[in-house]
Amino acid sequence: MKRIRDQIIETAGALFQEKGYTGVGINEIIEKSGVSKAGFYQNFESKENLCVQWLMEVHRQSELRHSTFLESDLTGPELVKTHFSNLSDTMACRNFRGCPFSNTASVIDASIGRIRTEIESHKIYLREFFVDLARKCGFESEAEVIGDHLFLLYSGAATEAQNLRSDWPIRRACELATRLVSTRPVDAEAENELRRKRELLSV
Numbered sequence: 001m002k003r004i005r006d007q008i009i010e011t012a013g014a015l016f017q018e019k020g021y022t023g024v025g026i027n028e029i030i031e032k033s034g035v036s037k038a039g040f041y042q043n044f045e046s047k048e049n050l051c052v053q054w055l056m057e058v059h060r061q062s063e064l065r066h067s068t069f070l071e072s073d074l075t076g077p078e079l080v081k082t083h084f085s086n087l088s089d090t091m092a093c094r095n096f097r098g099c100p101f102s103n104t105a106s107v108i109d110a111s112i113g114r115i116r117t118e119i120e121s122h123k124i125y126l127r128e129f130f131v132d133l134a135r136k137c138g139f140e141s142e143a144e145v146i147g148d149h150l151f152l153l154y155s156g157a158a159t160e161a162q163n164l165r166s167d168w169p170i171r172r173a174c175e176l177a178t179r180l181v182s183t184r185p186v187d188a189e190a191e192n193e194l195r196r197k198r199e200l201l202s203v
Contacts, residue, residue, distance in 0.1 A: 005043045005122025008033045014053045017097050021051055021079065021115075022107045051104065055118040058100050059125070066129050077182045083133070084174035087158060088167045098162035102155070127151045137181040146180065153177050191196060 002010070002151045011033040015024040026047050030040050072079060086195040091098060108115055129145030140147045158171035 003036050004033075004039050008035060008043060008050065009054050009057060012050050013058070013100075016051065016054060016104065017094065017100055020107045021047075021104050029173060036174065049077060050114060052114050052118055055101065055104065055115065055122070059118070062122070063125070068135060070132060072131075076133070077178050079136060080135060080181050081174060081178050083155070084154065084170055084177060087154065088161075088170045088174075091158065091161050091167060093168065096162050096165045098158045099155075102159065126155075130154065139181075141155045150177055153180075 008029065012024070012029045015029060015032065024047075026040065029047070029050070030037055033040070044053065069079065069083065072082075074082060076120045093188050099102065101122045104115065127147065130150040133150060134143040134146035137146070152174040153176055157170045161167055161170035
């Protein structure tokens with residue numbers, strides 16, 4: 001049997017994902033969770049605190065998935081293609097409700113600092129994941145730039161897939177991302193050696 005705290009987080013998360021943070025009230029969460037009001041407040045001081053805990057759990061699960069993903073034996077381009085394909089599957093399973101962090105950010109007031117902090121922290125982490133993915137693709141000096149491109153392609157595809165309720169933006173972004181990482185990275189040492197040879201020949 002699930003703990004009351006876990007049951008509340010799971011129920012609230014499903015409601016937040018479906019209706020958005022501002023579209024869900026504490027009474028609805030309590031009713032759908034099947035817990036008493038006292039049971040709710042014994043575990044969470046407010047809806048804001050509950051949302052923070054939910055986002056922290058979503059982030060933790062994301063870290064676990066990404067860590068396992070980067071340890072895969074797939075090639076870099078295969079990893080990129082698989083990651084975008086997984087996004088397409090996830091969007092379909094969520095009825096085209098996209099990133100919980102982006103959706104929450106779009107409806108909360110800027111003054112809700114604790115929620116905003118969790119959102120920003122996750123986005124920073126996600127950007128770093130794509131930089132690591134770029135390194136997995138063989139990019140070193142350009143890893144940050146390539147990672148940023150992947151991050152923006154992924155985020156933009158998720159947003160437009162939600163807006164249009166279609167996975168074609170993800171498929172197009174996947175094509176671009178795969179092409180991007182399939183480009184042979186510049187070998188800085190080889191480039192410097194070639195430059196030295198040219199300089200010697202020009203003397």
